Amino acid sequence: MKKQNVRTLSLILCMFSYLLVGAAVFDALESETESSRRRILELKRNEMKKKYRFSEHDYREIERVVLQAEPHRAGRQWKFAGSFYFAITVITTIGYGHAAPGTDAGKVFCMFYAVLGIPLTLVMFQSLGERMNTFVRYLLHKVKQCLGCRRTEVSMENMVLVGFLSCIGTLCVGAAAFSHFEGWSFFHAYYYCFITLTTIGFGDFVALQKKEDLQEKTPYVAFSFMYILVGLTVIGAFLNLVVLRFLTMNTEDERRDAQERASLKRDRGFLSRGLRRERNRSRSHSTLFLPMEEGTSCTNLIASPAEDPERQRRTGAREGNMWRVMLFFVMVIYLFTESQLKINTGSIYMICTSRECFEMWRLK
Amino acid sequence: MKRQNVRTLALIICTFTYLIVGAAIFDALESREETTKRNELDQKKAKLLKTFNLSTEDFDELEKVVLELKPHKAGVQWKFAGSFYFAITVITTIGYGHAAPSTNGGKVFCMLYALLGIPLTLVMFQSVGERINTFVRYLLHRLKKCLGMRRTEVSMVNMVIIGFISCMSTLCVGAVAFSYFEGWSFFHAYYYCFITLTTIGFGDYVALQSKQALQTKPEYVAFSFIYILTGLAVIGAFLNLAVLRFMTMNAEDEKRDAEQRALLAHNGQAGGHIHCSADQASSSSTPSGCGGGNAVGGSGGGAASRSLRNVYAEVLHFQSMCSCLWYKSREKLQYSIPMIIPRDLSSSDTYMEQGEAFSNPLHSNGCVCSLQHNSGISSVSTGLHSINNYRRLNKRRSSI
Numbered sequence: 001m002k003k004q005n006v007r008t009l010s011l012i013l014c015m016f017s018y019l020l021v022g023a024a025v026f027d028a029l030e031s032e033t034e035s036s037r038r039r040i041l042e043l044k045r046n047e048m049k050k051k052y053r054f055s056e057h058d059y060r061e062i063e064r065v066v067l068q069a070e071p072h073r074a075g076r077q078w079k080f081a082g083s084f085y086f087a088i089t090v091i092t093t094i095g096y097g098h099a100a101p102g103t104d105a106g107k108v109f110c111m112f113y114a115v116l117g118i119p120l121t122l123v124m125f126q127s128l129g130e131r132m133n134t135f136v137r138y139l140l141h142k143v144k145q146c147l148g149c150r151r152t153e154v155s156m157e158n159m160v161l162v163g164f165l166s167c168i169g170t171l172c173v174g175a176a177a178f179s180h181f182e183g184w185s186f187f188h189a190y191y192y193c194f195i196t197l198t199t200i201g202f203g204d205f206v207a208l209q210k211k212e213d214l215q216e217k218t219p220y221v222a223f224s225f226m227y228i229l230v231g232l233t234v235i236g237a238f239l240n241l242v243v244l245r246f247l248t249m250n251t252e253d254e255r256r257d258a259q260e261r262a263s264l265k266r267d268r269g270f271l272s273r274g275l276r277r278e279r280n281r282s283r284s285h286s287t288l289f290l291p292m293e294e295g296t297s298c299t300n301l302i303a304s305p306a307e308d309p310e311r312q313r314r315t316g317a318r319e320g321n322m323w324r325v326m327l328f329f330v331m332v333i334y335l336f337t338e339s340q341l342k343i344n345t346g347s348i349y350m351i352c353t354s355r356e357c358f359e360m361w362r363l364k
Numbered sequence: 365m366k367r368q369n370v371r372t373l374a375l376i377i378c379t380f381t382y383l384i385v386g387a388a389i390f391d392a393l394e395s396r397e398e399t400t401k402r403n404e405l406d407q408k409k410a411k412l413l414k415t416f417n418l419s420t421e422d423f424d425e426l427e428k429v430v431l432e433l434k435p436h437k438a439g440v441q442w443k444f445a446g447s448f449y450f451a452i453t454v455i456t457t458i459g460y461g462h463a464a465p466s467t468n469g470g471k472v473f474c475m476l477y478a479l480l481g482i483p484l485t486l487v488m489f490q491s492v493g494e495r496i497n498t499f500v501r502y503l504l505h506r507l508k509k510c511l512g513m514r515r516t517e518v519s520m521v522n523m524v525i526i527g528f529i530s531c532m533s534t535l536c537v538g539a540v541a542f543s544y545f546e547g548w549s550f551f552h553a554y555y556y557c558f559i560t561l562t563t564i565g566f567g568d569y570v571a572l573q574s575k576q577a578l579q580t581k582p583e584y585v586a587f588s589f590i591y592i593l594t595g596l597a598v599i600g601a602f603l604n605l606a607v608l609r610f611m612t613m614n615a616e617d618e619k620r621d622a623e624q625r626a627l628l629a630h631n632g633q634a635g636g637h638i639h640c641s642a643d644q645a646s647s648s649s650t651p652s653g654c655g656g657g658n659a660v661g662g663s664g665g666g667a668a669s670r671s672l673r674n675v676y677a678e679v680l681h682f683q684s685m686c687s688c689l690w691y692k693s694r695e696k697l698q699y700s701i702p703m704i705i706p707r708d709l710s711s712s713d714t715y716m717e718q719g720e721a722f723s724n725p726l727h728s729n730g731c732v733c734s735l736q737h738n739s740g741i742s743s744v745s746t747g748l749h750s751i752n753n754y755r756r757l758n759k760r761r762s763s764i
Binding site: 004005007008011012014015018019020022023024025026027029030031033034035037038041042044045048052054058061062063065066067068069070072076077078079080082083084086087088089090091093094095096097100101102103104105106107109110111113114116117118119120121122123124126127128130131134187188191194195198199200201202203204239240242243244246247248249250251254340 | 368371378384388390416418425431436440446447451454459460465467473475485486488491494555562614615618
């Protein structure tokens with residue numbers, strides 16, 4: 001099967017397994033705490049209801065008011081500074097949700113704003129990130145020269161190491177700053193910076209939400225905005241270095257396949273005598289073609305590698321193995337999901353019986 | 365100034381302007397409503413305090429309890445279905461925040477999980493998106509053939525229109541489904557789908573949070589997960605089609621510059637001895653096509669180099685002609701990419717006459733300048749790479 005399809009299928013399988021494993025681990029880590037906290041809070045709530053002699057209806061009313069007032073607790077969210085903060089969370093797709101458009105017009109504008117802003121921001125960060133990488137590469141080259149290293153070329157490992165260190169450094173700087181300004185622990189501030197700069201943006205920790213910070217502490221506000229944008233650039237530079245090439249892999253393979261197809265077509269096509277003679281003369285030299293309409297382009301005078309039956313057999317066997325591995329993975333994923341959801345679709349039974357039938361059939 | 369720097373600066377300025385304009389408009393749209401609502405709520409709170417004879421501290425305590433109970437209102441969040449939902453919001457970077465890890469161990473695992481999961485998901489969605497685009501292109505090609513149209517090639521405009529329509533319909537399908545299941549209005553459900561599929565994920569609207577849906581309605585849960593993942597694939601396909609090429613523009617320009625520099629550096633050398641020492645400082649993973657492909661007028665004296673220069677000028681002239689033709693007919697040549705290999709017969713003949721042998725410095729980054737040991741594919745791909753660069757060169761010329 002085509003390389004791109006294999007790659008895509010295996011990536012899909014990988015992701016599903018990754019999700020399942022993650023879900024199981026989060027379940028193990030958080031479920032207990034969740035249920036115990038819930039019990040404690042409900043006890044407290046009942047206590048308070050008794051203390052203040054609330055009826056259920058009264059409590060619901062208070063609850064409603066409190067929940068509605070929640071976003072206002074952190075001060076004015078939609079004055080210019082707050083709106084700018086919100087605009088940042090939209091186009092960088094962080095999306096804390098600490099403030100979300102309440103009016104329908106705001107929601108509509110938010111959607112249009114995102115449609116144009118998100119691609120613009122993606123391209124901007126990748127562009128800036130690439131410039132940063134080039135600059136770092138140049139600096140590293142100069143440093144290596146200064147230090148009198150024998151090999152002054154900057155390898156990929158060097159770049160990845162520097163990129164990784166700068167990401168960690170950015171996160172630590174942010175953690176120190178926000179733990180100081182927001183009064184969080186260093187770990188929580190680090191967690192906040194990480195969740196922000198990966199654009200996940202849960203919203204459980206949000207900067208600039210202490211009373212009226214947005215309106216009053218302008219230097220801190222400016223620092224936060226600059227930190228988010230610069231931090232995203234650093235992360236973007238690292239992604240540009242490491243991940244971007246994988247995003248274009250399928251497209252490039254497709255392009256290469258198209259070339260091969262076209263070259264094979266030309267080879268079997270117009271081999272006129274004159275061209276054949278020339279080909280024999282300049283077998284090892286490439287030639288210039290003229291671009292023409294589809295289906296009429298010149299002969300490719302370079303011989304393409306002949307179809308190798310031995311190679312075909314080997315690739316066939318490899319493909320068979322690959323299908324078996326994928327099927328095995330799918331089965332494992334399915335069984336695992338079953339066990340976690342504590343449902344029984346009888347698949348284990350079916351697998352066992354089918355194996356038995358298969359063995360019996362084989363022995364016959 | 366270098367093209368890449370101009371482009372980057374322009375993009376930065378654009379983004380800042382966009383932010384400022386957006387902030388001003390959001391301010392205008394939302395500020396007044398916010399003030400009104402806030403006053404209303406203050407009044408309500410004052411009334412509640414009076415009715416139930418609460419002090420401010422009491423109310424603060426109540427408020428704290430209510431807010432802490434808020435995530436629990438929607439049901440159990442961390443059983444397997446809820447954790448799976450959470451894991452999706454992490455690695456797709458949607459990040460609603462409806463459930464966030466409260467234990468420190470959960471936070472640490474969340475960070476490590478995201479570190480590996482986000483690149484995996486990015487690559488996966490782009491991969492699937494590219495497959496979708498190829499399949500759609502194939503279908504469209506067949507459709508055009510069936511309809512008996514004269515030109516059966518699928519142009520970029522066709523693909524963009526189809527991509528846009530599929531995005532809109534994905535959003536509409538989701539909007540219908542969620543407005544039915546969650547009881548939202550169609551507009552709010554559409555807004556929810558949009559915010560989810562662009563991975564912004566505010567969390568003001570979150571599916572599977574009402575009536576214990578996570579634990580009691582497995583089909584709806586499965587539908588939501590599949591919808592989110594499929595919708596992201598469709599959006600990813602559209603991004604792959606429209607945006608991805610712009611994200612690699614700087615890197616490609618940098619590559620082209622490095623090739624030109626390498627070529628200029630060796631133009632002055634004695635003729636016939638072309639080294640392709642691509643600038644190691646700009647290491648890239650794809651082999652850069654070197655050689656006569658990006659010939660520019662050279663410097664340096666000497667009869668040999670002058671004749672070399674003449675040859676290059678010829679090649680350049682010929683190629684600029686071809687590239688122009690190619691650029692015009694590029695849209696028509698989706699399936700057969702023309703192969704302009706930048707070493708034409710005349711130049712190779714010249715070298716043959718001069719009896720020079722090309723050295724074959726096959727550098728570690730795969731730069732092949734020799735015309736000797738060429739297998740069909742490698743020289744084609746080498747040629748195509750430099751032609752791709754040349755094509756981009758011309759494309760840039762006409763676009764900027």
